[in-house]
Amino acid sequence: MQNFESSHCRRPAQGCADIVFKSGRIYTAEAASPWVESVAIRNGKFLAIGSDESTSGLIDEHSIVIDLQGQFAMPGLYDMHTHPDLALAPGYAGYLDVGIPDPTPDQVRNAIVDYATRNPPSAQNPEGWVYGHYWVRFNFRKAGIKPDRHWLDSVIADRPAAILDRSWGCVLANTKALALANIGVNTPDPSHGYIERDSISGEPTGILVDGAYAMIHAAMPPTPQHALRRAYRDMLMFQASRGVVGSKYVHVCEHRLEALRSLDVAGELTQRVEASISWQDDIFPVKRRWQLLAGERFYYASDRLNANSVKFHFDGTHESRSTYLSTPWEGETEWRGHLNMTPEHLRAMLLEMDSKGVRVIAHCTGDGASDIFLDAVHYVRNKTGMPGVRHQVAHSTTLLDENLPRFAELNVTAEFSPVGWIPTDFAAQRLVLGADRAQRLYNFKGVLDAGGNAVMGTDWPVTHPNPWIGFEGMLTRKVPWATDDERFPGDEICLDDAIAVMTINGARSMEIEDIAGSIAVGKSADIIVLDRNLFEIDHHGKIYDTQVELTLLEGEVIWDSQSRFAGTPRAAVWSEAPAFGYC
Amino acid sequence: MSSHTIIPATIISGFLGSGKTTLLNRIMQAEMGLRFAVMVNDFGQLNIDKHLIANNDGRVLSLANGCICCTISDDMVGQLEALLRREKLPDYILIEASGVSDPGRIARILNYPVFRERIALDAVVTLLDAGQLPHLETEFRQLAMTQLEAADFVIINKTDQCNATQLETIRRDWLFPDSRSFETVRADVPLPLILGTGAHTPLNTEFNDSEQHRELFDSLCWTWERPLKLDVLRKLLDELPLGIYRAKGIFMTQEFPETPLVFQHVGSRGQWKRCEDTAPCQESTLVLIGRRGGFDRDTLLQRFHALAPGAAQGHSHQHTSPVS
Numbered sequence: 001m002q003n004f005e006s007s008h009c010r011r012p013a014q015g016c017a018d019i020v021f022k023s024g025r026i027y028t029a030e031a032a033s034p035w036v037e038s039v040a041i042r043n044g045k046f047l048a049i050g051s052d053e054s055t056s057g058l059i060d061e062h063s064i065v066i067d068l069q070g071q072f073a074m075p076g077l078y079d080m081h082t083h084p085d086l087a088l089a090p091g092y093a094g095y096l097d098v099g100i101p102d103p104t105p106d107q108v109r110n111a112i113v114d115y116a117t118r119n120p121p122s123a124q125n126p127e128g129w130v131y132g133h134y135w136v137r138f139n140f141r142k143a144g145i146k147p148d149r150h151w152l153d154s155v156i157a158d159r160p161a162a163i164l165d166r167s168w169g170c171v172l173a174n175t176k177a178l179a180l181a182n183i184g185v186n187t188p189d190p191s192h193g194y195i196e197r198d199s200i201s202g203e204p205t206g207i208l209v210d211g212a213y214a215m216i217h218a219a220m221p222p223t224p225q226h227a228l229r230r231a232y233r234d235m236l237m238f239q240a241s242r243g244v245v246g247s248k249y250v251h252v253c254e255h256r257l258e259a260l261r262s263l264d265v266a267g268e269l270t271q272r273v274e275a276s277i278s279w280q281d282d283i284f285p286v287k288r289r290w291q292l293l294a295g296e297r298f299y300y301a302s303d304r305l306n307a308n309s310v311k312f313h314f315d316g317t318h319e320s321r322s323t324y325l326s327t328p329w330e331g332e333t334e335w336r337g338h339l340n341m342t343p344e345h346l347r348a349m350l351l352e353m354d355s356k357g358v359r360v361i362a363h364c365t366g367d368g369a370s371d372i373f374l375d376a377v378h379y380v381r382n383k384t385g386m387p388g389v390r391h392q393v394a395h396s397t398t399l400l401d402e403n404l405p406r407f408a409e410l411n412v413t414a415e416f417s418p419v420g421w422i423p424t425d426f427a428a429q430r431l432v433l434g435a436d437r438a439q440r441l442y443n444f445k446g447v448l449d450a451g452g453n454a455v456m457g458t459d460w461p462v463t464h465p466n467p468w469i470g471f472e473g474m475l476t477r478k479v480p481w482a483t484d485d486e487r488f489p490g491d492e493i494c495l496d497d498a499i500a501v502m503t504i505n506g507a508r509s510m511e512i513e514d515i516a517g518s519i520a521v522g523k524s525a526d527i528i529v530l531d532r533n534l535f536e537i538d539h540h541g542k543i544y545d546t547q548v549e550l551t552l553l554e555g556e557v558i559w560d561s562q563s564r565f566a567g568t569p570r571a572a573v574w575s576e577a578p579a580f581g582y583c
Numbered sequence: 584m585s586s587h588t589i590i591p592a593t594i595i596s597g598f599l600g601s602g603k604t605t606l607l608n609r610i611m612q613a614e615m616g617l618r619f620a621v622m623v624n625d626f627g628q629l630n631i632d633k634h635l636i637a638n639n640d641g642r643v644l645s646l647a648n649g650c651i652c653c654t655i656s657d658d659m660v661g662q663l664e665a666l667l668r669r670e671k672l673p674d675y676i677l678i679e680a681s682g683v684s685d686p687g688r689i690a691r692i693l694n695y696p697v698f699r700e701r702i703a704l705d706a707v708v709t710l711l712d713a714g715q716l717p718h719l720e721t722e723f724r725q726l727a728m729t730q731l732e733a734a735d736f737v738i739i740n741k742t743d744q745c746n747a748t749q750l751e752t753i754r755r756d757w758l759f760p761d762s763r764s765f766e767t768v769r770a771d772v773p774l775p776l777i778l779g780t781g782a783h784t785p786l787n788t789e790f791n792d793s794e795q796h797r798e799l800f801d802s803l804c805w806t807w808e809r810p811l812k813l814d815v816l817r818k819l820l821d822e823l824p825l826g827i828y829r830a831k832g833i834f835m836t837q838e839f840p841e842t843p844l845v846f847q848h849v850g851s852r853g854q855w856k857r858c859e860d861t862a863p864c865q866e867s868t869l870v871l872i873g874r875r876g877g878f879d880r881d882t883l884l885q886r887f888h889a890l891a892p893g894a895a896q897g898h899s900h901q902h903t904s905p906v907s
Contacts (some may be wrong), residue, residue: 102725136689138728141759156663167685167729189696192660199855200813209691321661331665333640432658 016060017042022052024068025533028519029075029503041525044554052471064133064568072533075518076245076526078506081417081457084235085228085256086291096132105145108135109155116156125221133164147343149175149206162216171213173206178214181219218285234578236270240559241577242466243548244273245526248504253286257300257307269304270573272559274510276361279312309359316370318432323366330434337366347376354380354389365397374403377410387411390511398437407452413509414447417457419470422479425490438489445491454501455509472543474498480544527553587701590674591779596686596730597710602740602770603679604628613774618649620673624681626652658662659692667701686731705779706849707732714744716753735850736777737764761851763828776828801875806866813838819886826877832869
């Protein structure tokens with residue numbers, strides 16, 4: 001049913017509520033009235049909020065009234081940087097899995113032949129690529145067989161084939177696959193990887209190491225649509241069960257957008273999703289990037305989905321010491337890290353994107369990279385004025401103190417991800433950025449105190465997709481399940497601020513803060529009901545495993561673990577959720 | 584031939600307790616006159632004379648003899664880049680892979696374009712604990728397979744902790760048809776054989792090792808005075824007998840009359856390189872080092888001779904009488 005509102009076609013402002021929550025402890029994230037007892041929802045929006053008494057008059061026979069009996073509720077959460085497709089889709093793609101613990105070369109051969117027979121070339125895979133895992137070099141050496149393209153050609157020569165080895169350090173490709181990927185004697189090596197070659201003739205042997213197998217991926221058909229769709233769908237179910245109502249699915253291409261659109265059309269896009277188009281081909285090729293940015297992105301748009309956003313890697317990572325710092329790395333006299341784009345290139349790109357209304361999300365792990373990015377935003381604001389598009393510094397592992405006020409001044413969001421502000425071994429690796437930067441790692445407080453918009457992202461699969469772990473971590477800087485008192489360097493923030501980071505600030509970073517992100521009359525009815533009152537419990541070890549009993553987006557029940565809406569016309573969209581590991 | 588800026592590297596792999604540190608300490612104390620850069624899991628395990636420590640900033644330990652030690656990190660790429668930016672470059676890099684890691688991963692990183700012009704992987708040495716090996720559970724079995732599949736040399740260590748039958752089973756289950764292996768107690772291997780210290784270039788076959796080790800090895804040197812056929816030569820060198828542990832040669836071939844080809848064989852791995860910037864030479868030379876009695880010299884000599892009949896000459900010697 002289409003019943004849109006416009007200037008002269010208003011839905012009745014009055015009338016009775018579709019849903020009323022009463023007798024709750026409802027935190028609104030609105031400074032003027034942070035706590036209410038009841039909310040009434042009609043046509044997907046909050047119709048009234050206040051005491052039980054104030055909403056009682058809005059109940060009629062069609063209203064569903066839920067007595068919260070003192071339970072805690074709050075606005076839904078926002079995960080502002082995550083990658084469900086990268087985490088899940090390869091596993092769902094139906095690639096070859098030899099499926100034997102230590103396969104011999106003959107077993108690998110049989111598995112390839114069997115897979116190829118069962119998976120003939122198709123419309124989605126016209127060349128009939130055979131791709132998967134794995135072979136074991138030990139068993140090849142034991143059998144005295146050299147694992148090279150000649151061996152793989154002897155198994156399958158008329159279709160391209162590429163098989164990963166068990167340690168996932170290299171892929172073995174046959175001659176046909178090398179040809180389709182344009183890998184030959186004169187093909188240059190990628191920087192972080194190489195094409196193994198005959199050292200006299202320079203002919204590729206068929207072994208492609210690390211970064212070199214991106215060349216095979218670029219030649220293969222894109223990740224199958226069914227795998228992308230399933231990956232996003234599983235994530236939407238999971239996030240609904242954790243109370244997430246808004247996400248940025250960072251790095252998409254036309255195929256990923258199509259998968260999201262098909263879920264949207266099916267009524268299964270149970271969040272507002274900002275899908276950020278990859279500006280570079282460094283994760284997967286985006287063949288229609290320029291068409292998307294020229295306007296094709298609107299084909300995918302709805303009130304739940306938009307692709308008015310690009311994401312790019314401005315600097316690198318601490319693992320490869322390519323995080324771009326404001327001063328040389330520790331122990332170095334000159335090396336500051338690596339930028340993938342010059343400041344001039346960035347300014348031109350940012351100006352163009354800003355004028356199109358496209359948000360630029362810039363991966364900046366180092367304080368030198370974000371300094372240059374903020375300079376570029378400053379340049380754009382000088383040219384075209386404030387407020388412009390609210391751009392986003394992604395990761396923000398370390399920021400210069402001098403830049404903290406610039407997030408507010410320049411209308412830029414500081415996004416902190418992955419969840420590296422708790423002292424796990426994984427987070428401890430960030431300490432290589434140096435002792436004087438340790439206190440400033442993931443500086444939520446610094447940005448918030450300076451009036452800036454701070455948000456968080458799980459950056460799944462880099463850290464777990466459950467947003468409650470990072471949420472608790474902001475309050476404690478401790479590992480939730482740790483029994484010791486070890487803290488990660490840097491400042492905690494208070495619960496009100498952490499809730500803002502998880503809710504209204506997320507909406508602000510999506511520029512939907514006028515319609516969502518907090519509980520206020522006229523705003524989208526996005527609300528979650530929890531099994532505990534966050535204001536009445538210890539923080540450490542008590543918040544990360546919060547159970548979300550109800551999640552509503554635009555008044556639509558998307559998660560209902562206690563079956564409160566079961567049997568009503570408003571039964572939840574999802575009735576189960578995948579676990580994705582320990583949380 | 585290799586430019587002097589290329590630094591050889593050896594990766595030492597094996598489970599915790601397999602003898603990696605023992606071997607490292609043996610190398611460090613052999614007084615080879617080399618400035619080593621040693622990347623280890625924990626440099627507290629090394630027997631370093633405190634008086635030798637010139638500087639210790641917690642990450643890098645500098646010794647008075649020019650050696651440095653650092654703790655290996657997850658950031659191998661960054662660590663190697665930093666190492667190569669040092670003012671005083673080491674003569675040799677020793678990398679101790681963690682007991683639970685894949686040494687092949689480190690070997691692959693050394694082959695990245697950014698490193699391979701600066702660092703040459705000489706060998707991956709994998710130690711096996713003969714007492715422990717028969718009792719490995721699935722997960723560790725797979726890890727041992729991973730560590731062995733990358734190995735150029737295999738050291739079956741602690742052979743005093745198993746009997747002859749067990750040792751035979753280990754050889755059968757864990758060695759490859761082309762494995763070059765040592766069987767040791769306390770990782771006592773002839774160091775010049777497992778380290779590419781340049782002791783076996785065609786011009787220098789001198790050994791700097793204990794008498795005891797020297798008697799165990801033979802070398803064989805051969806020269807040809809006319810260009811060879813590359814495919815026949817490659818086939819011959821692909822099939823070097825198991826008793827040959829190292830080989831190095833420089834060849835003039837019919838296929839590349841203007842470009843000398845260098846061949847280096849370490850353990851079970853042979854490598855070729857075209858020396859574009861080296862002037863053609865008059866003759867081809869090959870030096871082989873192997874276990875005494877581990878290969879049939881006459882058969883090899885016949886095959887060498889057959890490569891260029893009438894124009895070859897050679898000599899062989901034992902290390903007690905080095906080539907003059």
